Amino acid sequence: MSRTALVTGGTRGIGAAIARALRESGHQVVVTYQGNDKAAATFTEDTGIPARKWDVGDYAACESGIAALESEFGPVDVLVNNAGITRDCTLHKMAPEDWEAVIRTNLSSAFNMTRLVINGMRDRGFGRIIQISSINGQKGQMGQSNYSAAKAGIIGFTKAVAQENARKGVTANVVSPGYIGTDMVQSVPEEILSKIIGQIPVGRLGEAEEIGEAVAYLASDAAAFVTGSTLTINGGQYMD
Numbered sequence: 001m002s003r004t005a006l007v008t009g010g011t012r013g014i015g016a017a018i019a020r021a022l023r024e025s026g027h028q029v030v031v032t033y034q035g036n037d038k039a040a041a042t043f044t045e046d047t048g049i050p051a052r053k054w055d056v057g058d059y060a061a062c063e064s065g066i067a068a069l070e071s072e073f074g075p076v077d078v079l080v081n082n083a084g085i086t087r088d089c090t091l092h093k094m095a096p097e098d099w100e101a102v103i104r105t106n107l108s109s110a111f112n113m114t115r116l117v118i119n120g121m122r123d124r125g126f127g128r129i130i131q132i133s134s135i136n137g138q139k140g141q142m143g144q145s146n147y148s149a150a151k152a153g154i155i156g157f158t159k160a161v162a163q164e165n166a167r168k169g170v171t172a173n174v175v176s177p178g179y180i181g182t183d184m185v186q187s188v189p190e191e192i193l194s195k196i197i198g199q200i201p202v203g204r205l206g207e208a209e210e211i212g213e214a215v216a217y218l219a220s221d222a223a224a225f226v227t228g229s230t231l232t233i234n235g236g237q238y239m240d
């Protein structure tokens, strides 16, 4: 029987590549998104993978979204917390709303989603929680104190979840990408982007598919002994 995988923010960019890789490895996949209906419709048309819309930063929305989805597709066996946003600004100019929005979408979402599937996974004796962090959560980044805090927070969260659930067949791991050529990165000004590429030993941006393959591995039976780890995929830009 195929396992059900839920990928948040799975209609575009890295999440879409993760969804495709999980389906390729035999999962029944469902994705979520927040507001871009056009991208979601195109993704579903191209792949046949259903997309459901809710704000992962809102606990009540996650609760009703997951309940509806589980009654339609069965219990979630693999959860990929991928949805994320940036609101870049140096701290001395940052508005409280920019801090809140990034923490809520990138970090509180991991609590919301994981909290709502963890008991089912524990009861069934199998689960895979995979979080998408960032190189900038590991090394910090000017202009991203909100994002760096959220992405570092994800790593601590995951280590705690890994310890709490290890005896129940549930693993929790982080994938930490470097710069990947998605909409998020394409919005970085060209001269900054070329400087960033100059700092990547491999000499190019990463491909979303390179993250998708890593997530598929962590979701597999072969990764049963991997928990609490952070898999860094950044072309050698930062070695932790």
Ligand code: NDP
Pocket (backbone or CB within 6 Å): 008, 009, 010, 011, 012, 013, 014, 015, 032, 033, 034, 035, 036, 037, 039, 054, 055, 056, 057, 082, 083, 084, 085, 105, 132, 133, 134, 135, 176, 177, 178, 179, 180, 181, 182, 183, 184, 185
């Ligand atoms: P994109 O901006 O291309 O896609 C983001 C996805 O998340 C979209 O599907 C979007 O939905 C969804 N989303 C955003 N906010 C919410 C929300 N509140 N509720 C539900 N869904 C939401 O991002 P990327 O593919 O570039 O990034 C994916 C993840 O990887 C993020 O967590 C990001 O921080 C991380 N990352 C990205 C890197 C990169 O180089 N691109 C590097 C390191 C980490 P909608 O389409 O409706 O807006």
